[in-house]
Amino acid sequence: MEFPGFLGNAPVKEALSAAFAAGRFPHALLFQGEPGCGKRTFARLVAQALVCRCKDRAPCGACPACVRAKAGSHPDIRVVEGSGATRSLSVDQVKEITADAYRAPEEAQVSVYLLFLGSRTLEPAQNKLLKLIEEPPAHGVFILVCQSAEQLLPTIRSRVQSYLLQPPSLEEAAAYVAAREKIPEERARELARLCGGNIGRMLQELAGGEEARAFAIAQAMAEGLLEPGEHSLLLAAASLQKNRDLFREVLSRLGMLFRDGLVLRAGGSAVLGGAPQLADKLGALPMKRLALLAPLAEEYRQKLDRNANMALLVTEFCVRLREAAGR
């Protein structure tokens, strides 16, 4: 089994390839991993491999089955997705899958069901799903996809082969996004650092433009400030040295995050910075420390308009931040 265009995750790929080659592919699998790590893309590739007619190199990408799988029109691959805010499966949806699953496949050797479970598939629906997995139809392969196995009943977890998908290395992610989006390597590397190599998030940041970029950098800097060494903070701030407008935007974002931390520390609840969890973490700093941080961001916003040496200014700001936070 091959995984064209899907980076990293060698252990998962090897395990699935070995099971496929040996003719003992599991009938129920679970792909879990953080949002943006490529779970759905990976699940679709596996489904394509399972219906591909070219068994020595599946998916071949060229046979009629592959072409239809890629177009989303293969009759033996069903994608089932929940609705509503949590995008979770309902009991009725699982009933429909069950009714469908016992018929023979139309073209392939198997019927593949991609079940995108969303964030909160309720117990009644999970119990129905459990029944189906416990007494699986002869030709059915069920691929469950969700963020974490923790959201599933232990009885389901014990009956699926579970695989954790992870972002590829930062270098791989940067090279992939640079080529795909035709952006400079340096910008791609910065994105990869900010997003931990998570390609989905990198693409989202790109689509969001400068404002989203500033927000991501401000968050990474605030996170870095809370860490013991100076390394993460300096790394997050590295791209500001060449972009005055970006630095200005980041400073205003940081100012809001720091103010939020202070407000939460003081027992308030007003959150302006758009990152309540991070503000909560910042709120763990002592009050007198927090009170220094927001004014510091404002001070550097003013300095920025007068000062020519950006590299020096960014480094100095990071040093002052760490001093103010007592790091």
Ligand SMILES: [Zn+2]
């Ligand atoms: Zn094929």
